[in-house]
Amino acid sequence: MKKTHYFEDVYEVVRSIPKGRVSTYGAIADFLSLGSARMVGWALKQSGIMDGPIPAHRVVNREGYLSGRLGFPDPGYMQRALEREGVEVRKDRVVDFKTLFWHPAENIL
DNA sequence: GACCTGACGCCCC
DNA sequence: AGGGGCGCCAGGT
Secondary structure, rough: OOOOOHHHHHHHHHHHHOOOOOHOOOOOHHHHHHOHHHHHHHHHHHHHHHHHOOHHHHHEEOOEEOHHHHHOOOOHHHHHHHHOOOOOOOOOOOHHHHHOOOOOOHHHH
């Protein structure tokens, strides 16, 4: 695939999501001024999780739902990865998502 | 090269 | 509060 600076940016932001916190496709797209949240999901999907250094499981949709869970090795993989970090998940949704939500801009503080 | 699709999200009814 | 429509932009067919 064509090497894009874009992929690098997405990966870096995702990597900077603190353990135990979650972010969204929209927040990342907004932070990178990409204009399209779909592209963030698309980039992660194409990445194939890149061996693991990229905590893609910390990225959920704007309602806290694990919309990308089917892109992992198995349907429960994403949830388990989150629970392993202390993030509670129920019905494919992050419990108390509003509190755990992390915006990329927060990283600069 | 046109058309469809997607790990999304906002606006309008 | 819930549902539908449309913009988004890169890839695949």
